[in-house]
Amino acid sequence: MKNRFQEIREHFEKEAADFDKFFFNVMPHYEEMMQALIDALPFNRKDKLRIVDLGCGTGNLSKKLILAYPNARISCIDMAENMLKMAKSKLKGSRNVRFWQGNILDFDYREKYDCIVSSMVLHHVEGNDKPGFYRKIHNSLSKRGVFFCVDIFLSSNCHLQKLYMDKWKTFMKANGLLTRKINDMILRHQREDRPVVFEDELAIMRKAGFRYVDVILKHYNFAVYGGCV
């Protein structure tokens, strides 16, 4: 029997070629949220940053990072070979980009990085794995290091949780997705994803040692957040 990890990987392997076309219609404020993450980074344009993009997918966030920090060295990590292929093609010609195929939980975090980012990936990580994962990330950041992330969360309030799901469905419908497709999406989200209550995620980060943990932007269940070493 396939484990969850294999199932998730398989679906991204299949979707890679159409991911960009599809994702902009499914993820509300995707562009704005990635930009908010970039704007939150406390660095100078010319800095020679060491950056990691966890679950880089087709390279949308890494592309923005390269434009914002042309001297940075970026490590793009993803478990799906086909997503990495798309990223390689999108980032072709960029100097200082490395790719690593594998699970972000198994990445060798021994090097020091100035900036670790992630967009729409950590909801795939099981809640039990989160404390250790955040500690690893915290330990691998340099003295000026930061971690920023875009992701989907639950509300602890049932009424708000229902509202968030309704708003999400309305967004997808407005972007032309048929009701059947929307229902499939939501079912897959419930089966494959492991979002947690947002406050709990921030508490885990703080417990792992992160300081100045803050929420940069929140649109219903989607949020941009992060913290410093």
Ligand SMILES: C[S@@+](CC[C@H](N)C(=O)[O-])C[C@H]1O[C@@H](n2cnc3c(N)ncnc32)[C@H](O)[C@@H]1O
């Ligand atoms: C929804 S896509 C987001 C891609 C990209 N970050 C973006 O914002 O466009 C999720 C990506 O995370 C990758 N992924 C999910 N869980 C992972 C894990 N445990 N290790 C490595 N990659 C993972 C998937 O293969 C997929 O490419």
